[in-house]
Amino acid sequence: NKFPKEKFGNKNLSKFKGHIEFKDVNFSYEENIPVLKNLNLEVLPNEVVGFVGPSGAGKSTIFNLISALNKPDSGEILFDGESINELTKDSIRGNLSVISQNAYIFNMSIEDNLRIIKKNATKKEIEKACKMACLDEFIESLPNKYKTIVGEGGVTLSGGQRQRIAIARALLLNTEVLLFDEATSALDNENQAKIKKAIDNLVKDHTIIIVAHRLSTIIDADIIYLIDDGQVVDEGTHKSLLIKNEIYKTLYENEE
Numbered sequence: 001n002k003f004p005k006e007k008f009g010n011k012n013l014s015k016f017k018g019h020i021e022f023k024d025v026n027f028s029y030e031e032n033i034p035v036l037k038n039l040n041l042e043v044l045p046n047e048v049v050g051f052v053g054p055s056g057a058g059k060s061t062i063f064n065l066i067s068a069l070n071k072p073d074s075g076e077i078l079f080d081g082e083s084i085n086e087l088t089k090d091s092i093r094g095n096l097s098v099i100s101q102n103a104y105i106f107n108m109s110i111e112d113n114l115r116i117i118k119k120n121a122t123k124k125e126i127e128k129a130c131k132m133a134c135l136d137e138f139i140e141s142l143p144n145k146y147k148t149i150v151g152e153g154g155v156t157l158s159g160g161q162r163q164r165i166a167i168a169r170a171l172l173l174n175t176e177v178l179l180f181d182e183a184t185s186a187l188d189n190e191n192q193a194k195i196k197k198a199i200d201n202l203v204k205d206h207t208i209i210i211v212a213h214r215l216s217t218i219i220d221a222d223i224i225y226l227i228d229d230g231q232v233v234d235e236g237t238h239k240s241l242l243i244k245n246e247i248y249k250t251l252y253e254n255e256e
């Protein structure tokens with residue numbers, strides 16, 4: 001909905017390691033209403049990075065910039081040191097998987113819902129991805145297991161199950177970076193625990209970036225950025241933020 005700033009570059013981002021840097025990034029959706037203000041932050045390869053902060057702080061906007069859905073007005077984002085201005089949108093997006101509770105579920109079998117992402121995926125690959133995504137127990141409980149139809153004409157999936165389908169899809173694609181935008185609506189505790197376990201399964205081989213509404217999801221994150229009003233107001237591990245940041249401490253205490 002804004003002036004033409006959609007021009008990216010024509011270089012391909014290849015063999016992406018997962019290093020993302022925001023340097024003095026400014027962004028607005030509408031002129032004269034700044035949303036991100038001189039934002040600086042860094043995501044290191046194979047780390048788990050959490051974002052927390054009040055609604056409207058700019059967390060999803062940060063995700064949209066990482067996903068090359070939008071481009072900074074000024075400043076730059078570097079992917080393995082290469083400026084977003086030099087790279088193609090498609091090659092940036094090809095290295096990322098977005099994992100949301102709104103993952104689209106087609107009216108077909110579970111395994112076909114996964115093959116949507118990778119046509120020639122073998123049964124073995126699919127089973128492995130589902131195990132990593134903590135979906136295996138659920139699938140084994142279904143009448144026709146992997147061949148069970150889900151979606152409108154079949155078994156209805158909960159938000160947590162859909163999110164884990166998205167995780168399994170991301171594993172099949174094998175992208176370096178995974179972006180989780182945790183839904184505001186709370187998952188039940190069992191689903192929450194399974195998502196946490198699925199994320200733990202992915203740690204080390206992937207760079208995982210999480211917008212968390214439940215701080216329990218990011219307790220083990222390598223770094224947490226506290227975002228407010230389009231800026232990083234504090235950063236650190238869960239432990240260090242609990243000690244040094246009153247806002248974070250209050251967020252955490254109110255959760256229990």
Ligand code: ADP
Pocket residue numbers: 029030035053054055056057058059060061062
């Ligand atoms: P968060 O994810 O932290 O809740 P967002 O990044 O969604 O925050 O929003 C940051 C600010 O940008 C908010 O003030 C929001 O109203 C505004 N905003 C988000 N998306 C749009 C849009 N498409 N057009 C105009 N303003 C937007």
Ligand code: MG
Pocket residue numbers: 059060061
């Ligand atoms: Mg958001």
